[in-house]
Amino acid sequence: MGRDLHPHRWRCLVRSGRAEPAPNREKLRKSAAMRTGALSRTDSLPRTLDPLPDETLPGFLLRLSHRLELTPARVIARTMAGPGGIRHACRSSHELMVALPASVHDRFAAASRLGADEVDALTLGSLSARFPIPATRLPRHGSQTIRNAWWLFTNGTRYCPVCLAGDTSEAQRTHGGAWRRTWRLPIVFACLEHRVLLRHLCPGCHRPAHGNRADGERVPLVAGSRIPGLHPAQCRWIPIDRERRTITDCGARLDSTPPGPFLGEGSLALQRKLFHALESTGTLDSAGIRTESLRYLVDLRLLTHLVAASWPRARHLLPLTEYADALDAALIHADAPGPTGRRKAEWKPLDPAVGAGLLATADRILSSTDCADARRMIRDLLPPSASRARRSGWGEHFIESLNDCSPGLSRAVLPLMRRFSREPRRTTYRRAATLRTGFGPEHVPQWLSDEVFQRHFGQFDGISPYRLRRFAPVRLIQMAFGGSLGDAAHYLGIPTEISPSNVRLFHGASIIRSWSLQRDNPDEFDQAVAALAGELDGQPHIDYRRRRLAMQGWSIQPIDWAEIVTTYRCRSALLADRHRAVASAIVWAQVTSGNRRFAPPLLAFRAGRKLRDPERKVDLDGAIDHERLVPALDTLARNLIAHIDAVL
Incomplete structure (x- = not known):
């Protein structure tokens, strides 16, 4: 239905027509104050609803407003606005979907006559013990900036039309079924009850369900919160007619969309596994090592981003080929690298088919029998050099998430990122030691004897033995005591000033690193160095530095x-x-x-x-x-x- 717009409101929506005279601001201020006073009462609502299982906060507000015959904005104002709460009901932030601040939480519980546990269950933060959801707080001035690091859908949601229609109970026949929390999680792409792929677009306007005009910049808690008379299952997208200066809501029913074809057993098995990881606090295998379910989901998030950033190089790893075309359409053209050659590390497609393909590929990597097998698959998706892999958008994101991922993924990826640093990058930088030894740097010989070298490094081919023999003690110092190559060379008495010998030393480090990455086990050289350290630990220590x-x-x-x-x-x-x-x-x-x-x-x-x-x-x-x-x-x-x- 069409509605004429006040010139000032039109300017706020379309952000154009600055030539029009602004309305009297004092009158607007008084009017807003009156409205706030009228809508910020914290009395209990005359009627309320029991939350449905797995219902999300925006969905509950839609059903409650439908029962009270109010707009969602008025319900938000009655239940959340006031001192210490939100300031503008129609601009309430999507961050409230993740967690309610204490003052808003108590006010909402009292007004809606819900228990504290029931209110918590409406937010995504209640899943934080089982899903990687970061803590949040309500920003000042109602900021609605999207957090790109969140692995959540805040600018739209997936849905199952059959679930959205509800069951035969009176409340659900009247107000519809639940808009579920799990539909906001990228790991949920299918409805196991009805064995179909979830949907994400409105059948009428073909816009994302519960989408908004923010384009990722300003994300409200409820889309179209000022639109009256809409059923909770109706589309709330508001296209603007710029010629006639009117807005019309779409209003198409999302619960009447015919469900898609039944999914294959491979897709359903993957969804069951992901639900098990979400609902369980136990352990499961990730890159060949047993780990907590939460860490597995962090691994899954990281690898879906890597698959998306490297597509189509990861196409041969996709186990569910029915999603290949959707991935090609979404990734090859729509998310091509920008001027910097990078794709966004945190990329979460709303299309369930694309998400299913990414998750299936990531899970195949994590289902490897050991770290070496996972490393071989990941290596094909990263830049060939360790320095470029580390500087890539995904590499930086992986390093930031290193403390949260599983030991298996860490062991698989770190050898592909590690490089032999020539000099510290800044004065406070120091590479951490990776070995615990009982000897000091003065006890490491500058040159390995023939017997020692053959015992630990004689099996290597494809590289100059002299280069290995020269670099092994330097690498041992670096692994045992940290620091850069310059530090290690200084400990060993190798001249550290700029000279041809040092140029060859640093160049040799790069050659050895590249050679290691091409081997089936990129850690093999470091493992040989670690074995050498163990041998030195078991022998009488000789002070080579004093000599x-x-x-x-x-x-x-x-x-x-x-x-x-x-x-x-x-x-x-x-x-x-x-x-x-x-x-x-x-x-x-x-x-x-x-x-x-x-x-x-x-x-x-x-x-x-x-x-x-x-x-x-x-x-x-x-x-x-x-x-x-x-x-x-x-x-x-x-x-x-x-x-x-x-x-x-």
Whole structure:
């Protein structure tokens, strides 16, 4: 039915026509004050209703207003407005659907003659122990801003036409069935009682049920709360005729829509599982590890967002192929990445077919037998590099939700996000340690012996053994004591200033990380490092740092080197400083268990020669007559070790 609009009200609705003169504001203020005084009484209503099972607050207000023959706005004003309550009944926020502030709660209970438990059961917050619903509070000035992080439907709802029609009781024949709370949850896409997919659009105007003109910016508690005479099951969408400057409500009956075809057993089984997770406080498997039902639902929320953001790459994981077309139509075009290349991490489609497809795909990942299997499926949906995966919209959202998700999903995803940091991102940043050890950083050798390396890292292929051998101690320091690669290199005595050696170290970390991500188990390298840490824990601890400090300015003196060359009848050419520096590096490496290329005698010799590349490749073993000098250099190294370790 059409109604002419007052010019001021038209301007508020359409937000146009600013050229029209504003009405007398003092008169409007007095009029509003009179209306507030008349509508803010907290006396009990003359008649009320018993809440239906699983009924939501907006649905109860619609049925109650229909019985009292008042608009929902007047009922809200009579039951919630007043000191400490809401200020404008027609602008009541959707946040009241989640939880009522204490003052509003008590006022509403008294006016509607309901018990406190009955009022709580009307809000979505009563499900917070079983469903990831964050706490909320009524914002100042009736703010109606949508919280995008909420996994709820606030700008519309799903519904079952048969359930909405009600049963044969007098109250439901007159005022209709319940608008259910669970229809506001994205995990509910089907009616198990009638074995059909829920609906979300009005058959008349094809707009979302209980939708509004807010477009996600301003969401009222009840759509069209000022419209009189509508049945609770009628559509409340208000299209505006901008030419005639009138508004007309749709008014189509949602409970007379023919139900859709019966669902297959796969869809019904998934819905039963989700209802069991919602209604149970027990445990179930998530990514191969038993966890609480609430954490499983958090996992489900995270993975539905990942599937939506990565579609159609996740199409091959969809177990219920009847929803593939709906997902293609909704995701490939409607939610294409924006200029930043990101899709919204918190994406919750109102269309039940789209929701069912996302939930089925996410549940398939979580139903994996172990973390490695789930990781393989998730890896295909993320960017190839760990840094890009972490910086993606979904990656940031996952890190924020890390404390709430299950151990299984955490173990599956974190290896795909973790990177070897080059330097701290800010002065207060420090990467957390992931190992508990009984040794200190000074007890980690800079270079692994042949036996140790083969025992822990000899099985790896597809990567340079030298690169692994060089990086493993650095990674061990980082895992055991936290910090960045620069911190770990400093602990190990590796030069930390900008140099070709450090550039190669950081570049090698990136190569190893990329290589790890391509393996069936991206954690395999870190697991080998952890095994190495366990071996070091079970051995006597050697202070390699003290040895490095003691050997910092040491080198074989020319006179001692000449005596060694003469004693072992080596070529006189070995008397050159280059060969003495190489021999000193060999001894230094034996004493400190360090990398010969970082030996101070060799670095000092190279710096003195002003070579363009201070780390150019030199055949350290072939630079001297190594076979003849082995006994002498070994004896010298043993004597130095005994002397250094004996000094307290």
